[in-house]
Amino acid sequence: MKARLQAWIEILGDLFWLRPALIVLGCILLAQFGVWLETAHVAGYDPSSPDANWGYSGGAEGARALLSAIASSNIGVAGTTFSITIAALTLASGQMGPRLLRNFIRDGRNQTVLGIFLGTFAYSLMVLRTVRTVEEDPFVPHLAITGALVLALIAIGTLVWFVHHIATSINIETVVDAVQQDLCKAIEARTLDAADAARPSDVPTGNAVAKTGGGYLQAVDTDALADWAEENRITVALRVRPGDYVPSGFPVAFLSAGVEGADGAIARAVTLGRRPTSLQDLEYSIRQLVEIAVRALSPGINDPFTAGSVVDHLGDALCRIAPRYLATGAVVREGQVVLVHPVTDYDGLCDAMFHMIRQNAAGSVLVLGRMLDVLARVAEVERLADRLRELRRHADLVADAARRGVADPQDLGDLLERHARFVLVQETGRLA
Incomplete structure (x- = not known):
């Protein structure tokens, strides 16, 4: 509620x-x-x-x-x-x-x-x-x-x-800054100070329930749903997360055992609407920033400076996430996992931030170089090995895009040099 x-x-x-x-x-x-x-x-x-x-x-x-x-x-x-x-x-x-x-x-x-x-x-x-x-x-x-x-x-x-x-x-900079402030608030609200409970490997895949009407999932009352699952001694596995579109008749959850009244309980815990909201969706503001960058890179506008500014703000968001933990989506009651729901992980955040910008900036030396610089700065702040590997993956993708799309040898050499600096930061934690 x-x-x-x-x-x-x-x-x-x-x-x-x-x-x-x-x-x-x-x-x-x-x-x-x-x-x-x-x-x-x-x-x-x-x-x-x-x-x-x-x-x-x-x-x-x-x-x-x-x-x-x-x-x-x-x-x-x-x-x-x-x-x-x-x-x-x-x-x-x-x-x-x-x-x-x-x-x-x-x-x-x-x-x-x-x-x-x-x-x-x-x-x-x-x-x-x-x-x-x-x-x-x-x-x-x-x-x-x-x-x-x-x-x-x-x-x-x-x-x-x-x-x-x-x-x-x-003013475009004002808009980008305002969206980034919303993203910072979402990071503060949706990330944790300490590591969350581990996500179980045996997630329920039977007893599909709650075939709801169509709409975007705006919010999930995880506390109420976890209390209901604990009361009925079952485990609930949600299949959608805030921001996802739920087709009509799609079963949004699986139960470890059949329980009477499950459809109503889960329907009361989820809120569907005509549009996604930023209430529980960590990627909502990221998608807005990426949309600004992609439009700026379109041939009709051709404004790489705005795209570079967006990349800077996205890098700031990753630096804010560096000392914090992302939720695993497992809710524990009395030592038992009673609810498992999809959440945004670090790989998904990086994909949402960089994939579309890199794909639309294939020939823009300024934007590709800015992405490599931002990734290097984030790598200096980040200390978790799995996150550093994800940053390395995106840096390699940017370098590959530069090899395919940048024709000038000097520009390409500059981008590859920046990629080498990123690799040095990833391996040593600092620039030489």
Whole structure:
């Protein structure tokens, strides 16, 4: 249930309208409260007082004109803000990939800016409807109108800040850094300080259960599923991990023995959705970074500098993983393995990071050289032999790609020299 709740919260972050709607609702309640303060005589504003120059001190006609101006200008600026946001999303989709749009939509700052403009508009309308002239029962809520002035000034500052934010947020380096920060958070959350329980060799392969509907596996409540397996004295072996697409009717788990109610228990522990999320998927941010690099290497864009920057950030992620341990996917209860689920291992992480970039950078000396340099730096930090062998495999693949795709002998010699430096680092732990 906890994992499913987290998945729902993740989905709420994708709703672009939610935060603006809450801000508009708050501004409406604030307008009602400001008017109530004067109608209930809880607080008031005396425009004839000598200290009344800090707020609105005019009459009903001036109040209507002022509130109308604030409302009309803010709804116009809100439309402009929305247009700028759509233009930024279009630019990001074309240059960095459509899957990066989710990061812009989830940006709470863009949502807050739109909410401030719409909230100021709603606030002004709610106060405007209460202003009455002398021909009617005269009433001018001076405190509430002063609040509209304050919101208008806040909106002016917000507009200036929004232009700055949108200009910096579509910068490719800003986007790469933001995705890399998400990757660092995922590494901190999904890796361990100490070695995990060993994965058993006798994983169940019978008693298939939980033939679910289609969708991406977003989260797995491993604690609840392990408790259920312990209670029923069985071992559960999941066949899919977060980020995988589960076809309709595909059995997602095997049990060591048949148990009544297994389908329902496993269905409650897994959360499927229309798109993958970063909630429990360590490779999610890696795929986003790789997509940026691959698009940058396409003939239409041809930006190897961006691809090189992505490789640098991926190397930083591997250096962060070096002192930590990856989960084995075995969950133990009272000394017995009760749940085994697929997890990302070090080989899979390196494959996800480097395969597609190397394949699309076959003729780019800059990117291939940067990959060899980054692998050498990671090898200086890494001390586990199996991980060093995996880094060596990718360095050899880069060298082979250079031999096939680089025609200039000097460029090829430079790349092979960098490969030799990597081999030296792998074998000795440092450069000569």
